[in-house]
Amino acid sequence: MIKIINAKHVGNYRIHLTFSDGAQGDFDMAILISNETVLTRAIKTPEHFKAFFLELGALCWKNGLELSPSAIYQEMKLAGTLILEQQAA
Numbered sequence: 001m002i003k004i005i006n007a008k009h010v011g012n013y014r015i016h017l018t019f020s021d022g023a024q025g026d027f028d029m030a031i032l033i034s035n036e037t038v039l040t041r042a043i044k045t046p047e048h049f050k051a052f053f054l055e056l057g058a059l060c061w062k063n064g065l066e067l068s069p070s071a072i073y074q075e076m077k078l079a080g081t082l083i084l085e086q087q088a089a
Contacts, residue, residue: 003057004069009050017072020057022085025076027059039065 006018013029033040033049042063043049052061059067076082 001057002070002073004054004059004072005057007052007054007059009052013049015052015059017059017076019069019073023073023082025081025083027072027076027081039063 003020004017005020008016010016010026013033014026015029016024016026018024029049033044039061043051043061043065048061048063052059054060055066057069059069059072073082
């Protein structure tokens with residue numbers, strides 16, 4: 001089971017993520033935020049967006065928004081923004 005082991009805000013709605021298998025990359029949440037759901041509206045401001053935390057390997061916010069690490073991993077892999085450990089070496 002893949003988990004996020006480190007997360008760092010890198011600008012706008014982008015977070016640099018490191019996964020338990022060593023893969024890493026920048027996850028851009030701009031499209032998700034632009035969907036304007038009840039949960040994403042609450043983190044639209046920079047100060048609320050930057051208040052993310054990791055819980056059991058998932059990316060979370062205080063308002064209850066929780067993103068699955070495996071779903072993020074697959075999305076980043078498909079988008080070509082995931083750097084696998086062997087590529088980074």
